[in-house]
Amino acid sequence: MDITINTSFLPHTDPEESLAFYRDALGFEVRKDVGYADMRWITIGPAGRPDMNIVLTPPAADPGVTDDERRTIAEMMAKGTYASIMLATADVDGLFEKVAASGADVMQEPTDQPWGARDCAFRDPAGNTVRIQQQS
């Protein structure tokens, strides 16, 4: 059975800031944008790969989340300990230069890791960790 990972979710705290990062800096295309004000669900993904989607969501929008849980999630996002994603590209150094030039928060410059990967990392505007790996 062939299963692909179709859609992942990352929380945003300011949809326009997150769009500036994912669309303008990383170069993802915007496929869907529903909702209003800060309650927007924005589907993005790499051009030419319609089977790969990330939905930028308002955090803790599920009505079943309690106020305490919502506060904890907001604090973890602010601290940078909540969500993360790993991307891969054929030219991690080139992409790093491009994203860093946009003013994004750099967490790690391109580094050869001892387990063989070369990767870099950014903090997205909502506090999520975005690690980018060199495609092997």
Added chain:
Amino acid sequence: MDEQRLRDLKLLRKVRDRMDREYAQPLNVEALARGVNMSAGHLSRQFKAAYGESPYSYLMTRRIERAMALLRRGDVSVTEVCFAVGCQSLGTFSTRFTELVGVPPSTYRNQATFETAGIPSCVAKQVTRPIRNREASDSEPQLA
């Protein structure tokens, strides 16, 4: 939602990210605190409340983590590794390394047996991260 608290936490995140990014520089808590317009004492207290350890401890853990990776290569000396990860005193480096890892850096370098090839980098980073609070009890890396 307490907006001021979230703003403070974001500043602490910036400090932590800066340590992750610039750990190899001669960083200290005073310089980190200046970067976010806090006093060193205030930063240390706030950081510890948020992350469970002081910024100095986090920075040294980050350095030791990288040192472990470099030592596993086997082709770099302990002294070279010490300076490459931003430590300026071999004594402090060795002491902290031994506290965190359970064996001195020279012993660790000679053993260099831990194999992480093939593990996704995000996982390898977590499982090879040194254990803080002197919890290391033997020379075997702990996977859980």
